[in-house]
Amino acid sequence: MAFDGLFTRAMTKELSETLIGGRINKIQQPYKNEMVITVRAKGKNHKLLLSAHPSYSRIQLTEESYSSPDEPPMFCMMMRKHLDRAIVQNIYQSGLDRIVIFEMKGRDELGDESIKLLIMEIMGRHSNIILVDQANDKIIDSIKHIPASVNSYRTVLPGGTYIFPPAQNKLNPLEAGTEDVMRNIDFNSGKIDRQIVQQFAGISPLFAKEITFRCGMVNRSTLPPVFLEIMEQVNSHQYHYTITSSGGKSAFYLLPLTHMKGESKPFSTLSSMLDSFYFGKAERDRVKQQAMDLERLMKNEKEKNEKKIIKLEATLDKAEQADKFQLLGELLTANMHLVKRGMKEVSVVNYYDTEGGTVSIPLDPRKGPSENAQSFFTKYQKAKNSISVVKQQIQQAKDEITYFDGLLQQLSSASVEDIDEIRDELIEEGYIRRRQNRSRKKPSGKPAVERYEASDKTAILVGKNNKQNDYLTNKLARRDEIWLHTKDIPGSHVVIRSTDPTDETILEAAMLAAYFSKARDSSSVPVDYTKVRHVKKPNGAKPGFVIYDQQKTVYVTPNEELVRTMKVNEKKAAY
Numbered sequence: 001m002a003f004d005g006l007f008t009r010a011m012t013k014e015l016s017e018t019l020i021g022g023r024i025n026k027i028q029q030p031y032k033n034e035m036v037i038t039v040r041a042k043g044k045n046h047k048l049l050l051s052a053h054p055s056y057s058r059i060q061l062t063e064e065s066y067s068s069p070d071e072p073p074m075f076c077m078m079m080r081k082h083l084d085r086a087i088v089q090n091i092y093q094s095g096l097d098r099i100v101i102f103e104m105k106g107r108d109e110l111g112d113e114s115i116k117l118l119i120m121e122i123m124g125r126h127s128n129i130i131l132v133d134q135a136n137d138k139i140i141d142s143i144k145h146i147p148a149s150v151n152s153y154r155t156v157l158p159g160g161t162y163i164f165p166p167a168q169n170k171l172n173p174l175e176a177g178t179e180d181v182m183r184n185i186d187f188n189s190g191k192i193d194r195q196i197v198q199q200f201a202g203i204s205p206l207f208a209k210e211i212t213f214r215c216g217m218v219n220r221s222t223l224p225p226v227f228l229e230i231m232e233q234v235n236s237h238q239y240h241y242t243i244t245s246s247g248g249k250s251a252f253y254l255l256p257l258t259h260m261k262g263e264s265k266p267f268s269t270l271s272s273m274l275d276s277f278y279f280g281k282a283e284r285d286r287v288k289q290q291a292m293d294l295e296r297l298m299k300n301e302k303e304k305n306e307k308k309i310i311k312l313e314a315t316l317d318k319a320e321q322a323d324k325f326q327l328l329g330e331l332l333t334a335n336m337h338l339v340k341r342g343m344k345e346v347s348v349v350n351y352y353d354t355e356g357g358t359v360s361i362p363l364d365p366r367k368g369p370s371e372n373a374q375s376f377f378t379k380y381q382k383a384k385n386s387i388s389v390v391k392q393q394i395q396q397a398k399d400e401i402t403y404f405d406g407l408l409q410q411l412s413s414a415s416v417e418d419i420d421e422i423r424d425e426l427i428e429e430g431y432i433r434r435r436q437n438r439s440r441k442k443p444s445g446k447p448a449v450e451r452y453e454a455s456d457k458t459a460i461l462v463g464k465n466n467k468q469n470d471y472l473t474n475k476l477a478r479r480d481e482i483w484l485h486t487k488d489i490p491g492s493h494v495v496i497r498s499t500d501p502t503d504e505t506i507l508e509a510a511m512l513a514a515y516f517s518k519a520r521d522s523s524s525v526p527v528d529y530t531k532v533r534h535v536k537k538p539n540g541a542k543p544g545f546v547i548y549d550q551q552k553t554v555y556v557t558p559n560e561e562l563v564r565t566m567k568v569n570e571k572k573a574a575y
Contacts, residue, residue, distance in 0.1 A: 005096035005202020020371035029076035031067040061271035096202030098122035170201035213259035322383035328374030339369035406490035455503040466544030469493040487526035491517025515558035
């Protein structure tokens with residue numbers, strides 16, 4: 001991972017410069033493996049994110065907004081008990097390991113001064129957040145408990161003694177010289193980047209590839225000077241924080257990743273870079289875990305209706321042969337004198353055929369002439385009546401597919417909080433049953449739509465699911481404000497809280513509509529906009545469905561970075 005020991009060293013420096021001397025005034029645990037600690041330092045509140053997420057573990061300062069659960073988890077309660085109002089006395093790294101230690105000075109239950117160590121271990125799926133009493137090295141608690149059955153060398157349980165992970169006994173690259181590089185790399189064995197990772201502490205495979213790439217031809221004469229030059233930059237904290245994107249993949253590091261040969265974006269701080277890189281990633285992962293059953297249901301319903309349409313269209317093809325039954329009935333009526341009971345067919349002249357061709361009419365030998373004719377007219381009427389019914393059923397199936405397309409799109413950009421509203425909608429629409437044993441609180445208040453700000457500070461509101469879309473468009477928005485939606489593409493309802501927005505604001509709102517749509521990864525996405533007064537919800541329509549007129553269309557390309565900068569971090573029900 002890019003968050004290696006050298007990256008941790010740089011982050012420790014950034015956190016130290018910002019937080020040391022500050023006081024903790026808020027502790028949250030928004031998710032199972034993540035803590036957000038607000039520290040008041042240098043006259044400003046700073047949000048410290050500690051994430052032990054198995055895929056996105058990290059430590060950083062963040063500008064993102066995190067909401068707390070109604071009932072704080074036990075680990076959060078314990079953290080508040082021991083660290084509330086504590087002073088951040090020191091922040092340091094354990095060697096070049098991905099371990100950051102915070103010394104917190106506070107007071108115990110008796111009012112005596114005590115030092116607690118908040119230890120952040122950044123180790124992928126083994127990441128952990130551990131609180132330790134400095135006086136006796138006893139673990140007070142951890143966000144993940146690791147019993148002896150999982151790790152016999154090192155248990156992490158309340159009351160146990162904190163032990164650092166086993167040392168890897170690698171060389172410190174910041175203290176290495178030419179001889180160290182020459183002595184520890186076997187140039188004849190190849191895979192030099194892997195050897196660098198194996199021999200030197202704190203270097204990730206990603207950074208090792210960058211080192212070897214900058215060498216050109218890797219050999220005894222090129223590797224040592226390049227290695228030492230890069231380490232000198234890192235040692236003196238001469239960083240150039242960048243996110244590099246290439247071939248659909250992105251990576252971040254302290255220095256430009258020239259080996260990726262992609263587009264690079266610079267950042268002024270490590271934390272702002274991580275905010276940009278991880279924007280929405282962990283949220284998407286949590287949503288996927290919690291909404292797996294909903295996604296499966298939606299895909300099944302969509303597939304079921306697609307198969308239904310195929311069958312209905314085959315039925316429609318047969319029904320559209322109704323005119324043939326009418327023709328046979330009329331020809332038989334005109335030629336009754338040729339038909340006698342017991343005949344199986346009769347050949348008559350088709351007087352509709354300009355060339356005077358004949359038609360062979362199959363007969364039921366048990367019926368007389370008039371009964372056979374009436375039978376064809378009955379089939380004609382039945383087929384004719386079924387055409388309108390089948391066409392109606394096909395349209396209903398298409399509407400269902402459109403509905404579930406929209407729900408799948410909403411799920412792809414939903415927050416954890418949005419999932420319950422989507423689930424409730426499916427219950428109300430009869431697609432799933434409400435769990436009888438689920439003591440669920442009734443949602444209080446109005447749906448909470450997301451707020452963004454245009455560059456001129458005009459408020460832009462975005463509905464993230466059908467409940468929010470209905471509320472935003474039909475109740476919250478004023479009649480002369482501007483409403484936007486992607487043209488013929490499932491997506492969010494967007495409202496500009498202005499009756500006369502600038503062209504730039506319209507384009508920024510359109511970009512939000514495109515971003516929160518099925519066309520998020522496309523370019524030149526068509527977005528319609530009109531006044532709210534021209535948007536109507538038909539009677540009996542599905543949630544979130546509207547029709548509109550007098551629209552204009554603009555074409556925009558979604559920009560995730562712009563979305564992030566436009567986001568207002570408070571999510572409220574009304575504005």
